[in-house]
Amino acid sequence: MNPQGGTGSGRSDGGSESSTSSKKNSKKPKYSQFTQQELPACKPILTPGWVISTFIAVAIIFIPIGLTSLSASEHVVEIAHRYDKECVPEYYSNNLVAYIQSTQTNKTCTVDLNVPKQMKHPIFVYYQLDNFYQNHRRYVKSRSDKQLRSKDSEADTKSCDPEAVEGNAPIVPCGLIAWSLFNDTYQFSVNEMKLDVSKKDIAWKSDQEHKFGSDVYPKNFQNGGLIGGAKLNSSIPLSEQVDLIVWMRTAALPSFRKLYGKIEVDLETNQKISVVIENNYNTYSFGGRKKLILSTTSWIGGKNDFLGIAYLTIGGLCLFLSVSFILVYVLKPRALGDPSYLSWNRNPAGHMN
Numbered sequence: 001m002n003p004q005g006g007t008g009s010g011r012s013d014g015g016s017e018s019s020t021s022s023k024k025n026s027k028k029p030k031y032s033q034f035t036q037q038e039l040p041a042c043k044p045i046l047t048p049g050w051v052i053s054t055f056i057a058v059a060i061i062f063i064p065i066g067l068t069s070l071s072a073s074e075h076v077v078e079i080a081h082r083y084d085k086e087c088v089p090e091y092y093s094n095n096l097v098a099y100i101q102s103t104q105t106n107k108t109c110t111v112d113l114n115v116p117k118q119m120k121h122p123i124f125v126y127y128q129l130d131n132f133y134q135n136h137r138r139y140v141k142s143r144s145d146k147q148l149r150s151k152d153s154e155a156d157t158k159s160c161d162p163e164a165v166e167g168n169a170p171i172v173p174c175g176l177i178a179w180s181l182f183n184d185t186y187q188f189s190v191n192e193m194k195l196d197v198s199k200k201d202i203a204w205k206s207d208q209e210h211k212f213g214s215d216v217y218p219k220n221f222q223n224g225g226l227i228g229g230a231k232l233n234s235s236i237p238l239s240e241q242v243d244l245i246v247w248m249r250t251a252a253l254p255s256f257r258k259l260y261g262k263i264e265v266d267l268e269t270n271q272k273i274s275v276v277i278e279n280n281y282n283t284y285s286f287g288g289r290k291k292l293i294l295s296t297t298s299w300i301g302g303k304n305d306f307l308g309i310a311y312l313t314i315g316g317l318c319l320f321l322s323v324s325f326i327l328v329y330v331l332k333p334r335a336l337g338d339p340s341y342l343s344w345n346r347n348p349a350g351h352m353n
Contacts, residue, residue, distance in 0.1 A: 045339055048329045055322035059315045066311030069300055076303040077117045077296045079273075080128070084290040086111065087279040096284035107280050111292075113273040119296050123263040125197060126293035127182060129283065134177075134250040143175035143248070148238060151215040163228075166220040173218065173238060173248075176228075181247050183230030185278040186260065186292060190271055197261035203245040212238040212245055229281065257293060 029035045044050070085093075087109035092099035099105050133139070144160050146153035147170075157164035160174035188195035216239075218232040232241055246258050267273070275292065283290055295302050 043342075047336060048325065052322050052325050052329070055318040055325070059319035059322065062311045062315030062318065066308045066313075066315055068308075069311060070305060070308030072298040072300045073303055073305050073308060076298050077115075077119045078303045079113050079115070079294040080291055081111060081113055081275075081293075082289060082291045083109070083111055083277055083279065084283055084288075087277055097282075100279075100282045100284050107278055109277050109279060111275050111277060113275060113292075113294070115267045115269060115271045115273065118269050119267040119294070121262075121264050121266050122297075123265075123267065124293075124295050124297065124302075125186065125188075125260045125263060126257040126295065127184060127260050128255070128257045128291040128293055129182075130255045130289040130291075131286065132251075132256070132283065132288050133254050134256065135252050135254075139176050140250055143173070143177050145211065148173055148211060148216065148248075149213050151213060154216070154219075163224075166223050169220050171220045171223075172216065173221065173232075173244070177248055177250060178244065179222070179228035181229035181232075181244060182258070183278075183280045184290065185280075187276040188263065189274045189276075190267070195263050195265065195273075198264055199242050199261050202259045202261060203242040204249070207245050207249065208239050208242075212241070214239040263294075 033039050085096075087107075088096055088099050089105070092105070100107075142160055142163065144153070144156050144158075146156045147160075154172055155170050157170045157174045160171070160176075163171055163176055163179040164174050165171060186197070188197065214237045217237055218234045218241075221234075222228070222231045230243070232244060238244065243260075251258075273294075277292070279290075281290065300307060
């Protein structure tokens, strides 16, 4: 027997087994162009010509869009009038909460609005609330979508606390959102002729058809000791309670507008609009503010200068950069490097030498 020979054979077998085992346990992925990120790709070289051309193109596109948007916004005629303090009698000016909570005080006031430019119909009437956080977590969750959709889910009020039940009967619609429904009212007139405010199509059609049931009627609503807002007609289904539907689409920001109605006649320049306001909604206890808004629209919607200013800012910045780069390129030219020395041109397959 040759001990040395036997030992050599054992080492050889052990080395082979170790090599095989390491290959099996290796986490190295199988080579492919995809795993090694070697697929064909566009690798542009940002030459001065390309950069300057790109900035000029963006400026040419954005500046006209910005000017057009600003022009459209300027053609929107808007009247905004804050009335929450104006409608409070002078002797209640230091105790606003007592005024709004009292059942003995007269909540009616009259304000006059002047039409600055001709307003073509439809003229949208909004109410605006400031410092009202409809996006608060507990407020947003305090509703029952199942109950709003179907009569069969009338008792589904587990998510509506603290406005879930009255006695042992469920409140329909339940929850804080519905309970705090806006209840100020507006009556408009011009030259002592009443202007009708249409409620047609002020709510989303999809909400009326799919989120609020035609067989669901208000029950036990605002019957408790603490009244939060407007009451609802118990003979009208929720799918037709458009003021409620508009209110239930909660706002993301603490200052928001909601559509109250539409005036379907034109208003001429310098006409005086007399508005009789029922100042019922309590914003005084949390420092809120109320405004009445009359506005026309354009192809970009209501009055909003932000979109036009944003486009002009980006377009102007790109134009400034393109001119700056042109001046630098002309006054202090710099030779472009040889692209053949780039790694992907020297090694097209991606392998390093």
